[in-house]
Amino acid sequence: MRAFPAALERLTEQFARLPGVGMKSAQRLAFFILELPDEAAGDFVSAITEAREKLHECAVCCDLTDQELCPVCRSAERDETTVCVVEDPRDVMALERTREYNGLYHVLHGAISPMDGIGPDDLRIPQLMQRLGSEDIREVVLATNPNVEGETTAAYLARLIKPLGI
Numbered sequence: 001m002r003a004f005p006a007a008l009e010r011l012t013e014q015f016a017r018l019p020g021v022g023m024k025s026a027q028r029l030a031f032f033i034l035e036l037p038d039e040a041a042g043d044f045v046s047a048i049t050e051a052r053e054k055l056h057e058c059a060v061c062c063d064l065t066d067q068e069l070c071p072v073c074r075s076a077e078r079d080e081t082t083v084c085v086v087e088d089p090r091d092v093m094a095l096e097r098t099r100e101y102n103g104l105y106h107v108l109h110g111a112i113s114p115m116d117g118i119g120p121d122d123l124r125i126p127q128l129m130q131r132l133g134s135e136d137i138r139e140v141v142l143a144t145n146p147n148v149e150g151e152t153t154a155a156y157l158a159r160l161i162k163p164l165g166i
């Protein structure tokens, strides 16, 4: 005999797939959702659907956006000669919060990790190289994460970029 109705079990399993959420938290979240008023539960569902439908990669920097270009790439007030290369859209959010950086970004969507089977071709490196060839970029800041994968990626990019004289 099941301890839970199948629908509750399924909802709990979905929450348990989220990073950092164990079974116990997943159960708590499932019950939280069930106890929400219909409208609030609907908002929750539509926020997920809308984010999945509307967000895609910026045509230039590969950050997430709901338009063709992200606000940074659209802005006329950014320093277009500097590009900061990061692993993840969250890195852009963190840097934007500091308000200390006024250049452009390029989001790789990950880092080189042979252990996980992630090579340069799985990242947005071709897009970066294309930008470096066509835009007036004079400085590239490699701001990948301070771990083995991030440093491997930065070293790889440094080797690629060096011959360009940037």
Ligand code: ZN
Pocket: 058, 059, 060, 061, 062, 063, 069, 070, 071, 072, 073, 074
């Ligand atoms: Zn962009």
